Amino acid sequence: MAETYLKRKIDTYLRSWKEDPGRKPLIVKGPRQIGKTESILHFAAEAYPNVIYINFVEEPKYKLITENGYKTDDIIRNISRMDPSRHFEPGRTLLIFDELQEYPEIATALKFFKIDGRFDVICSGSLLGISYQRIESNSVGYKTDYDMSSMDFEEFLWAKGYDGRAVEELRGHMEAAAPFPEVLMKVYSELFLDYCILGGMPAVVREYIQNGTFEGTLDIQRQLLADYREDIRKYAEGMEQARILNVFEQIPVQLAKDNKKFQISKVAKGARFKDYRGCMEWLRDAGIVNICYCLNYPELPLRGNYDDTKYKLYFFDTGLFVAMLDEEAQDDLRANKNLGVYKGALYENIVGEALKKCGYDLYYYKRDDSTLEEDFFVRTSQSLIPIEVKAKRGTAKSLRTLIRSDRYPDITCGIKFTGGNIGYSDGIYTFPYFCAFLLKDCLKRAVTNGNSPVCGDNNATEK
Numbered sequence: 001m002a003e004t005y006l007k008r009k010i011d012t013y014l015r016s017w018k019e020d021p022g023r024k025p026l027i028v029k030g031p032r033q034i035g036k037t038e039s040i041l042h043f044a045a046e047a048y049p050n051v052i053y054i055n056f057v058e059e060p061k062y063k064l065i066t067e068n069g070y071k072t073d074d075i076i077r078n079i080s081r082m083d084p085s086r087h088f089e090p091g092r093t094l095l096i097f098d099e100l101q102e103y104p105e106i107a108t109a110l111k112f113f114k115i116d117g118r119f120d121v122i123c124s125g126s127l128l129g130i131s132y133q134r135i136e137s138n139s140v141g142y143k144t145d146y147d148m149s150s151m152d153f154e155e156f157l158w159a160k161g162y163d164g165r166a167v168e169e170l171r172g173h174m175e176a177a178a179p180f181p182e183v184l185m186k187v188y189s190e191l192f193l194d195y196c197i198l199g200g201m202p203a204v205v206r207e208y209i210q211n212g213t214f215e216g217t218l219d220i221q222r223q224l225l226a227d228y229r230e231d232i233r234k235y236a237e238g239m240e241q242a243r244i245l246n247v248f249e250q251i252p253v254q255l256a257k258d259n260k261k262f263q264i265s266k267v268a269k270g271a272r273f274k275d276y277r278g279c280m281e282w283l284r285d286a287g288i289v290n291i292c293y294c295l296n297y298p299e300l301p302l303r304g305n306y307d308d309t310k311y312k313l314y315f316f317d318t319g320l321f322v323a324m325l326d327e328e329a330q331d332d333l334r335a336n337k338n339l340g341v342y343k344g345a346l347y348e349n350i351v352g353e354a355l356k357k358c359g360y361d362l363y364y365y366k367r368d369d370s371t372l373e374e375d376f377f378v379r380t381s382q383s384l385i386p387i388e389v390k391a392k393r394g395t396a397k398s399l400r401t402l403i404r405s406d407r408y409p410d411i412t413c414g415i416k417f418t419g420g421n422i423g424y425s426d427g428i429y430t431f432p433y434f435c436a437f438l439l440k441d442c443l444k445r446a447v448t449n450g451n452s453p454v455c456g457d458n459n460a461t462e463k
Contacts, residue, residue, distance in 0.1 A: 004209075005042050006202055007158045008035060010148055014043040017144070018120075025110040025121035025139070027100070030148035031287030031316060032126040032231060033224060035202040037098055039148075040122055048120070050093040052079065052086050056102040063103045070109040072116040090118035100125030101235070111142040126231070126287070149287075150317045151200030152357045153192065153437045159205050160191065167438070174435050174442050175454060179421040185432065189419065192434035196350055197333060199319015214334055221323035228288060228320075236282060244279045246271075251289065251313050252324045255345035261294070261366070262313045273309060280313060290314045290352055292362035298377065298402060300384055300410045302363055312364060314352040321349050344391040347433055348375060351389045351417050354436035372398045380443060384410040389433075390418045396428060403427045415439070429454055 010028070017023050028036050044051045054062045065078040076088055087093070095113075097106050100123045113121045151159070154167055170188070173180055180188070197214065198204050204220050229245060236244050246267045254262055262280070264273045283289040294310035295302070315321035322333065329342055352362055355376060365386075366373040376387040388399045399414040403426070413427045423430040431439075442454055 003206060005038070006035070006151070006155070006206060008039050008148075008151070008155055010039045010146065011043060013146060014039070015047070018043075018047050023120070024114050024142055024144045025123065026144050026146060027107075028122065028124040028146045028148055029287075030126065031150070032227065033201060033203065034148060034150045036124045036148055038202065040096055040098075040124055044094050044096060044122075048092060048094040050087050050089050052088070052093065052095045053098065054079070054096065055098040056106075057099040060102070063105075066105060066109065071112045072109070072118065075109055075112075076119075088119065093118075094120045094122065097121070097123045098125065107139045107143070110139040114142040149200070149357050151202065151205060152354065153195055153434060156195045156198075156200060156205060157191065159209055170435060171438050171442060171445075173422055174431060174438055175445065177422055177424050177429060177454060179423065180432070185421055188434045189432065192432075196318055196346060197322055199317040199322070201317060201319060204319060218323060218330065218334075221320055225320060225323060231286070235286075240279065240282065243267075243276055244282055247276065247279045247283060247313070248288070249324075251315060252321055252342075252345070255312075255314070255321075255349065256342050260312050260345070260348065262311055280311070283313075287316055290316055290356045290362055292352060292364050292376070295363050295365045295377065298365045298374070298384060298386065298408050298411065300379060302361070302377065302379055302384075306363055310366075314349045314362075316353065316356075318346065318350045318353055322346065344389075347391055347417070348389045350433060351387070351436045352376065355387075355439065358437060358440040360440060372401055374398050374402060378439070378443070383412055384408075385443075386411060386414045388414065388416045390416060399428055400426065 017026055028040060030036055041051075041053070044053075054065075056062060061082060062079070065075050065082070068074040068078060079086055080088070097103075100106065102125070106123065110121060110123075113119060157166055169184075172178075194208070198208050198217055199221070201221070201224055203224070204217050207216050207220055208214065229248070232244050232248065233241055250267050251262075254260065254266060264271050264276050267276065280289065280291055284291050290313070292312040292314060293306040293308060295306050297305065299305065315324075322330075325333070325342060355378065356362060360378050363377045364373070364375055365377065374386045375389045378385050378387065386399055386402050388396045390396065396414070396416050399416060402408050402411050403414050413429065416428055416430045417433050417436055418430055419433065420430060421432065422435075
């Protein structure tokens with residue numbers, strides 16, 4: 001029986017790309033096994049009579065298609081020689097080059113495909129091993145990039161059978177700062193905890209949807225983690241392999257501590273920052289981690305206003321983070337919905353993941369001469385908005401200080417994500433965790449509509 005296709009946000013993007021008469025060859029990037037190939041093939045089957053799919057891992061012989069040059073006719077001729085059954089019809093054919101990291105040289109051909117104009121092209125591949133500077137230089141101006149991630153909470157709701165009305169309902173409550181009825185709070189909180197445990201890897205979500213239970217999902221997550229470790233060994237060079245793996249394994253351990261700043265000295269005995277420079281960036285470029293940098297001072301602008309030696313590391317997918325926890329934590333979480341020492345780390349990771357997936361870069365702040373510390377910051381055109389993530393209900397001392405103090409003129413309001421309902425008090429908007437994926441959209445719409453109370457400097461914009 002064919003597997004049910006899980007609706008993704010890239011579906012809409014691909015349809016828009018196809019409708020654009022000036023479309024360029026497309027490169028879909030992202031971590032391994034997040035559904036890139038599945039989504040592209042699903043779109044291709046609906047949109048094109050002829051689809052030529054080439055996977056450079058499964059069929060390395062196709063690396064020879066450029067041996068006569070990178071022009072479209074040369075490549076088409078060589079593909080046809082290798083497989084005469086391939087049918088090329090101008091205006092009705094899509095070529096898909098998959099596992100681009102195995103043969104980035106094909107990117108040189110994108111310029112010629114664009115100039116030729118007879119055939120559409122989509123490339124995809126994990127960021128692991130991709131020398132993207134090389135691809136960029138070979139095809140600059142002749143391609144479009146799309147960054148894909150694992151499923152966000154909205155896509156998870158789609159998989160569970162919810163339609164767009166559910167998200168509109170969530171957005172409406174956020175924009176009006178109106179508390180949810182008790183029944184909705186219970187439903188969405190339970191769905192969101194399931195999403196936290198599962199994460200957004202399609203294979204894991206599909207197993208959960210088909211079985212209706214968590215059975216088998218942890219095994220899939222652990223296999224995915226094993227695959228990521230193997231990719232690090234395969235694509236990272238020399239001594240960097242061991243160091244990158246050390247950092248990878250240390251992330252959940254360090255997130256569980258009160259001081260979540262990533263400390264290189266804890267990674268290995270005698271480890272020094274200069275020895276590990278580049279390891280975090282490698283994991284970020286591979287799509288495995290999100291780096292949250294410490295601001296020099298909580299003021300605008302954000303870019304350039306941070307210390308690149310101080311940062312927190314979060315997993316790109318909270319479900320994989322959960323799967324790395326010890327056996328006791330796994331059992332407690334799945335059986336009793338209890339996270340113990342990891343509770344704060346889980347919710348901080350999930351909010352960071354949501355912010356990153358909706359387009360924000362991640363920044364935090366910790367003042368050296370006091371206990372003042374804030375988890376995240378986002379911006380509007382005129383304001384800086386601090387965000388606090390609370391595992392338990394309680395006072396947000398740092399948040400209140402940032403809002404009230406004259407030392408931080410760019411800050412006029414703040415946001416707190418908790419397990420509780422929507423509320424507002426003293427310049428602080430409180431939202432349930434499950435609303436985090438809608439934050440950027442709500443701030444953006446606040447400008448357009450001009451009537452949203454949410455941190456309304458009436459100039460909220462995209463970062």
